[in-house]
Amino acid sequence: MTVLVMAAVVGVLVAVGIYLVLDRSLTRIVIGFAMLAHGVNLLLLAAGGRSGAPPLLGRGQGPTADPLPQAFALTALVISFALTAFLLTLAFRSWQLTRDDEVQDDPEDRRIAAIGRRRDEANEARRSGEAR
Amino acid sequence: MSILVTAPIVVPILGAGVALVFRRSLVVQRVIALVAMFAVSGTNIALLVDVDRRGVRASQVGGWPAPFGITLVVDLFSALMLVMASFAILAVLVYAIGQRDVDRASRSFHPVYLVLAAGVSASFLAGDLFYLFVAFEMTLIASYVLITLGGGADQVRTGMTYVVMNLLGSTIFLATIGLVYAATGTVNIADLVDKVAALPDGVALVLGLFLLVAFGVKAAIFPLFSWLPDSYPTALTPITAIFAGLLTKVGVYAIVRTQTFLFAPDGASKLLLVIAALTMVVGVLGAIAQNDMKRILSFHIISQIGYMIMGLALFTVSGLAGAVFFMVHQIPVKTSLFLVGGIVERSTGTAGLDRLEGLVRRMPFVSVLFFLAALSLAGVPPFSGFVAKLALVEAGFDGSQWAIVAVSLVVSLLTLFSMIKIWNGAFWGAARLDGVNVPFRRPTPVPTAAAAALVGLALFVAVAARPLYGLAERAAFGLLDQRAYVAEVLRP
Numbered sequence: 001m002t003v004l005v006m007a008a009v010v011g012v013l014v015a016v017g018i019y020l021v022l023d024r025s026l027t028r029i030v031i032g033f034a035m036l037a038h039g040v041n042l043l044l045l046a047a048g049g050r051s052g053a054p055p056l057l058g059r060g061q062g063p064t065a066d067p068l069p070q071a072f073a074l075t076a077l078v079i080s081f082a083l084t085a086f087l088l089t090l091a092f093r094s095w096q097l098t099r100d101d102e103v104q105d106d107p108e109d110r111r112i113a114a115i116g117r118r119r120d121e122a123n124e125a126r127r128s129g130e131a132r
Numbered sequence: 133m134s135i136l137v138t139a140p141i142v143v144p145i146l147g148a149g150v151a152l153v154f155r156r157s158l159v160v161q162r163v164i165a166l167v168a169m170f171a172v173s174g175t176n177i178a179l180l181v182d183v184d185r186r187g188v189r190a191s192q193v194g195g196w197p198a199p200f201g202i203t204l205v206v207d208l209f210s211a212l213m214l215v216m217a218s219f220a221i222l223a224v225l226v227y228a229i230g231q232r233d234v235d236r237a238s239r240s241f242h243p244v245y246l247v248l249a250a251g252v253s254a255s256f257l258a259g260d261l262f263y264l265f266v267a268f269e270m271t272l273i274a275s276y277v278l279i280t281l282g283g284g285a286d287q288v289r290t291g292m293t294y295v296v297m298n299l300l301g302s303t304i305f306l307a308t309i310g311l312v313y314a315a316t317g318t319v320n321i322a323d324l325v326d327k328v329a330a331l332p333d334g335v336a337l338v339l340g341l342f343l344l345v346a347f348g349v350k351a352a353i354f355p356l357f358s359w360l361p362d363s364y365p366t367a368l369t370p371i372t373a374i375f376a377g378l379l380t381k382v383g384v385y386a387i388v389r390t391q392t393f394l395f396a397p398d399g400a401s402k403l404l405l406v407i408a409a410l411t412m413v414v415g416v417l418g419a420i421a422q423n424d425m426k427r428i429l430s431f432h433i434i435s436q437i438g439y440m441i442m443g444l445a446l447f448t449v450s451g452l453a454g455a456v457f458f459m460v461h462q463i464p465v466k467t468s469l470f471l472v473g474g475i476v477e478r479s480t481g482t483a484g485l486d487r488l489e490g491l492v493r494r495m496p497f498v499s500v501l502f503f504l505a506a507l508s509l510a511g512v513p514p515f516s517g518f519v520a521k522l523a524l525v526e527a528g529f530d531g532s533q534w535a536i537v538a539v540s541l542v543v544s545l546l547t548l549f550s551m552i553k554i555w556n557g558a559f560w561g562a563a564r565l566d567g568v569n570v571p572f573r574r575p576t577p578v579p580t581a582a583a584a585a586l587v588g589l590a591l592f593v594a595v596a597a598r599p600l601y602g603l604a605e606r607a608a609f610g611l612l613d614q615r616a617y618v619a620e621v622l623r624p
Binding site: 068 | 200262265269273277280283284285288289291292293295296299300303306307309310311313314319362421
């Protein structure tokens with residue numbers, strides 16, 4: 001049961017995260033990454049097996065939980081915390097510079113796309129000329 | 133001996149800390165960075181000699197026994213990569229110090245650069261998947277800071293794409309670690325060798341593909357490469373150069389390590405061949421469409437990654453030896469090409485081919501450097517690229533993979549074409565600089581010397597091709613026959 005709940009929660013968090021990351025606005029991407037990171041951290045915990053048992057030997061009776069995934073999750077949490085801070089700074093800097101936090105097009109990409117468009121238009125014009 | 137294994141990580145990290153303390157004095161920062169990188173280069177050479185003589189070395193961090201603690205392992209493949217990486221890092225550091233504006237612009241440059249060096253070393257030394265993740269993050273976080281250094285509108289724009297794509301790759305990697313742990317109960321690579329082999333085929337295939345996607349983003353293989361040509365060229369020259377030379381190779385290293393150790397020989401060999409071909413072709417065609425030196429070179433990073441994946445996809449000793457040799461030759465060649473591009477941009481204010489002409493008369497020495505590095509990249513005999521490509525093509529013939537051999541040869545020709553395009557556009561011709569609207573500045577000696585040292589290293593790879601290829605062959609053998617590695621890591 002708990003495994004199924006865990007799987008569902010991870011699925012929802014990752015789905016929400018992916019949806020937000022696909023956005024062009026950096027603040028939404030930041031929130032999306034927070035969701036993704038939470039989802040993946042829960043996945044790490046779920047990989048450790050059944051929940052409920054203490055992670056340390058010698059505390060309480062019965063089986064102990066696997067401490068390794070918890071150590072993974074802790075490390076990953078710290079890293080995702082630092083990265084969220086960095087992304088927010090980047091979004092703020094972008095807002096300072098352009099009053100916007102959208103991911104901009106690359107100028108060279110635009111240039112090449114423009115060349116392609118001009119060529120298409122020229123072909124179109126020639127074809128309509130031949131048709132006449 | 134374990135001191136030697138940890139030194140490539142510990143020394144730069146310590147240096148970074150000390151350099152951070154001495155924020156006020158640029159001279160002290162420079163001295164610390166140089167001393168640290170010289171020390172690391174020396175250690176890496178010692179490691180390579182030691183590993184070649186006595187086999188795989190492992191170190192259990194904190195004394196925790198192997199499958200539970202953090203393991204650092206160095207085999208021939210990682211030792212070779214460590215040596216080339218530290219040389220490239222050192223040369224680019226000298227270039228950056230000589231060019232002056234990078235570390236003057238931000239006092240964080242030296243500390244962050246040293247963290248990047250530590251992260252790259254850690255990625256090559258990591259003996260378990262989770263430590264590999266941490267090492268990647270160390271490298272990437274440093275690279276995020278470096279790529280947005282200066283904080284101009286361009287850096288922020290391209291930094292965003294770079295950061296978001298790499299974060300996505302890291303997230304996939306972390307999720308895969310969770311899945312691997314759930315399936316096998318371990319993340320230690322040596323321990324995984326047997327445990328993955330015991331998994332049902334379907335599960336192993338899924339894990340292998342997940343890892344391929346996660347590392348593929350960092351290595352910029354097809355179709356996960358689109359972030360690279362947008363983000364690399366706008367960063368400051370030394371930073372672009374070190375990213376181009378090293379970061380994608382760290383991704384390729386991780387792909388090679390995991391695919392050979394954990395998923396060969398019934399791994400994704402056919403898929404990898406297709407990916408290799410598409411990566412080569414798309415990269416080189418992208419380069420042909422460009423008109424700016426740094427952007428052309430950025431697309432060539434992608435197409436060269438294809439060759440490395442081709443060697444891996446063959447899953448034979450000769451194929452992997454070709455791939456390892458290709459990586460060894462690629463690090464100095466690629467880095468030096470970007471450094472030369474940076475020198476040109478600094479002297480003329482542009483790297484656009486339509487605005488440059490006749491640089492060979494203005495800066496003959498730099499032009500010769502470009503010429504040598506470009507021919508090495510294109511694989512013209514007798515340069516290092518020729519040896520590397522010859523090894524790969526022979527391996528392809530041995531494996532009767534005619535299609536990939538044909539593709540690699542055509543891409544090689546197109547690479548030569550695009551190098552000639554840069555040569556004709558920027559270097560050859562009359563000494564007119566009509567399109568350049570800033571006064572021409574003579575190239576300064578220290579950055580030129582740094583680029584020359586790397587070109588020299590590339591030439592050395594060509595001259596010493598025979599012993600180096602022998603090393604690559606032994607490294608490839610160690611990749612396909614993991615018994616020595618596993619025995620050393622799991623030794624009680």
